[in-house]
Amino acid sequence: MIENRFIKTLKAKLKQFRHSVFLLKRNKLTKLAFYGVIALFLIAIIVPIALPSNIHVDQDTNPIDKLLSPSFEHPFGTDELGRDVFKRVLLGTRISLNTALIAVGIALLIGVPLGAIAGYFGGFVDELIMRITDIFLGFPPLLLAIAIAAFLGPNLQNAMLAIAIAWWPWYTRIVRGQAVSIKERQFVKAANAIGTPSMKIVFRHILPNCIAPLIVQASMDIGGVILTIASLSFLGLGAQSPTPEWGLMVSTSRNYFLNAWWYSIFPGLAIFFTVLVFNLLGDGLREILDPKTRKN
Amino acid sequence: MKNYIIKRLLLGLMVLFGVILITFFLTRVIPSNPAAQWVGPRATQEQIQQATIELGLDKPIPVQFIKYLKDLLNGNLGYSLRSKQPVLNELKTYLPPTLELIFFSTILAVFIGIPLGVNAAKNKDKALDHFCRFFSIGAVSLPTFWVALFLQLIFYRWLDWLPLGGQLDTRIKMLYEIPKYTGFLFLDSLFSGNWIIIKDVFSHMILPAITIALYPIGLVARMTRSALLEILSEDYIKAARSYGLKERLVLWRYALKNSLGTTVTVLALSIGFTLVNTFLIEAIFSWPGIGSYIATAVVALDYPAIMGVTLFSAFSYILLNLTADIIIALDPRVRV
Numbered sequence: 001m002i003e004n005r006f007i008k009t010l011k012a013k014l015k016q017f018r019h020s021v022f023l024l025k026r027n028k029l030t031k032l033a034f035y036g037v038i039a040l041f042l043i044a045i046i047v048p049i050a051l052p053s054n055i056h057v058d059q060d061t062n063p064i065d066k067l068l069s070p071s072f073e074h075p076f077g078t079d080e081l082g083r084d085v086f087k088r089v090l091l092g093t094r095i096s097l098n099t100a101l102i103a104v105g106i107a108l109l110i111g112v113p114l115g116a117i118a119g120y121f122g123g124f125v126d127e128l129i130m131r132i133t134d135i136f137l138g139f140p141p142l143l144l145a146i147a148i149a150a151f152l153g154p155n156l157q158n159a160m161l162a163i164a165i166a167w168w169p170w171y172t173r174i175v176r177g178q179a180v181s182i183k184e185r186q187f188v189k190a191a192n193a194i195g196t197p198s199m200k201i202v203f204r205h206i207l208p209n210c211i212a213p214l215i216v217q218a219s220m221d222i223g224g225v226i227l228t229i230a231s232l233s234f235l236g237l238g239a240q241s242p243t244p245e246w247g248l249m250v251s252t253s254r255n256y257f258l259n260a261w262w263y264s265i266f267p268g269l270a271i272f273f274t275v276l277v278f279n280l281l282g283d284g285l286r287e288i289l290d291p292k293t294r295k296n
Numbered sequence: 297m298k299n300y301i302i303k304r305l306l307l308g309l310m311v312l313f314g315v316i317l318i319t320f321f322l323t324r325v326i327p328s329n330p331a332a333q334w335v336g337p338r339a340t341q342e343q344i345q346q347a348t349i350e351l352g353l354d355k356p357i358p359v360q361f362i363k364y365l366k367d368l369l370n371g372n373l374g375y376s377l378r379s380k381q382p383v384l385n386e387l388k389t390y391l392p393p394t395l396e397l398i399f400f401s402t403i404l405a406v407f408i409g410i411p412l413g414v415n416a417a418k419n420k421d422k423a424l425d426h427f428c429r430f431f432s433i434g435a436v437s438l439p440t441f442w443v444a445l446f447l448q449l450i451f452y453r454w455l456d457w458l459p460l461g462g463q464l465d466t467r468i469k470m471l472y473e474i475p476k477y478t479g480f481l482f483l484d485s486l487f488s489g490n491w492i493i494i495k496d497v498f499s500h501m502i503l504p505a506i507t508i509a510l511y512p513i514g515l516v517a518r519m520t521r522s523a524l525l526e527i528l529s530e531d532y533i534k535a536a537r538s539y540g541l542k543e544r545l546v547l548w549r550y551a552l553k554n555s556l557g558t559t560v561t562v563l564a565l566s567i568g569f570t571l572v573n574t575f576l577i578e579a580i581f582s583w584p585g586i587g588s589y590i591a592t593a594v595v596a597l598d599y600p601a602i603m604g605v606t607l608f609s610a611f612s613y614i615l616l617n618l619t620a621d622i623i624i625a626l627d628p629r630v631r632v
Binding site: 029130131132135139143146147148154162164223226234237241247250251253257263265268271272276279280283287 | 307311315317318319326360433436438439441446448449454468536542568571572574575582590591597599603606613
């Protein structure tokens with residue numbers, strides 16, 4: 001009978017999921033964004049595997065071919081060292097998605113438990129944690145990321161960490177809000193009544209019920225995080241040469257772009273499309289999950 | 297309401313204190329050798345020792361923190377590693393050009409963003425509304441620094457309509473004396489009354505101002521739209537319409553007035569973001585402001601300078617948020 005119930009809930013969940021996908025696909029722009037994200041992940045996974053020789057694109061310099069304009073052979077032209085911009089842009093996809101996912105992951109790891117604890121225990125702990133988030137939100141996120149990255153030392157790992165430190169308070173706030181409402185529900189009270197340890201309640205009952213809004217928020221944040229990474233790299237605080245990172249490529253191109261427009265335009269377009277696709281998807285997801293705008 | 301404002305001020309002070317605490321930890325506690333970092337890679341042993349005493353690093357951390365607070369209150373932000381000048385003085389000289397940029401981008405945000413949002417709400421689910429949605433998401437997704445390069449390519453390299461960068465053409469700078477009344481070049485050029493100077497200063501302003509205005513325009517348009525849509529479904533709007541008032545009056549007077557609270561908050565927030573965005577684009581436009589200052593400081597790892605700009609920006613951001621919250625609290629409909 002337990003199994004039966006399990007299958008039932010699973011079916012219900014599946015139905016819900018299918019309905020969400022249906023709603024997702026109904027809006028043309030969101031549908032497009034959905035496929036765009038899938039395409040980006042495919043590029044990020046396949047390109048470095050399918051073209052193993054191009055892993056060494058950073059060493060693949062060829063001074064004779066420097067700053068060639070776009071042609072059939074080099075669709076996005078070449079850079080100042082004769083490297084193919086198209087290949088480097090494709091390779092950059094993995095770097096951007098990777099760093100963004102890890103940064104958001106770390107932010108979730110810091111923010112989620114703190115939010116659950118603040119919401120569940122309330123009182124002084126709640127007050128303390130929420131005032132700390134207030135302090136972190138007293139900085140514009142990019143500013144805090146710049147300051148932290150500068151003091152930790154300029155490289156991609158530190159940039160990821162810096163972004164995570166700038167971003168976690170948002171997740172703490174979301175989870176806290178959820179936790180405050182969930183802890184009043186019957187099943188939590190019941191668990192409490194039979195003497196379940198508080199920490200177990202937080203991790204087994206509160207957190208799993210916060211996942212849906214968290215996923216939406218995190219997917220909406222990926223775009224912003226990618227943009228922030230590119231901005232840090234542009235300032236020289238993120239990826240270092242010769243990493244094919246988009247922001248860094250635009251930054252290096254500044255010395256040549258007046259005579260070689262392709263060098264800065266294409267990596268920048270890659271940032272724009274990636275961020276746009278994630279933001280459109282996040283926007284669509286929010287509309288779908290917001291009961292006010294959700295139409296059947 | 298009085299209580300709310302006092303509470304909000306106290307919270308602002310607390311956040312300010314927290315921000316100072318964070319910057320203290322970043323500069324003095326986290327680095328393995330803060331004194332060596334503070335004086336830069338080429339410092340001699342003596343300089344490092346001197347910095348250790350100057351920063352009070354030989355004392356326990358709470359004592360160090362009190363000294364840090366005292367220094368801040370006295371406006372001592374340390375000395376820039378590159379110019380050896382006090383950071384505070386440098387901030388003062390670099391501030392006016394940045395404020396000019398922020399001012400113009402905010403004007404653009406108000407005069408383009410609000411009408412765009414109102415018209416999108418009026419034409420909900422029509423072409424203009426979709427355009428507004430796409431524009432605002434697009435504006436948030438654009439890498440500012442890339443927009444700067446792109447605009448330079450089009451308007452300088454290809455069309456040759458606008459200058460590449462700087463605040464003033466060097467030839468004009470050499471030919472004419474520009475009076476220094478305010479320190480703000482745009483105002484000073486207006487005071488000079490010389491049409492050639494005014495035109496030149498203005499043409500240098502266009503590209504950087506548009507570049508950083510895109511983000512606030514999108515944000516303001518989007519928030520105005522959603523706030524208006526909420527208000528348009530309220531009873532008093534229906535009443536106004538049933539009286540047969542002109543739709544334009546209902547929209548721009550009755551509804552917009554009550555959505556301005558949202559707009560003000562967004563505007564305050566976006567000014568903070570705009571300030572940080574200038575870090576990315578001022579160097580591209582050779583704009584002699586705070587953004588260029590921190591961008592070069594970052595490359596040279598000039599820590600006192602980086603920290604000075606960080607503190608200044610965080611302070612302004614807190615102040616902006618505080619102002620927005622208090623303006624909203626003054627709204628009689630908000631009972632707090």
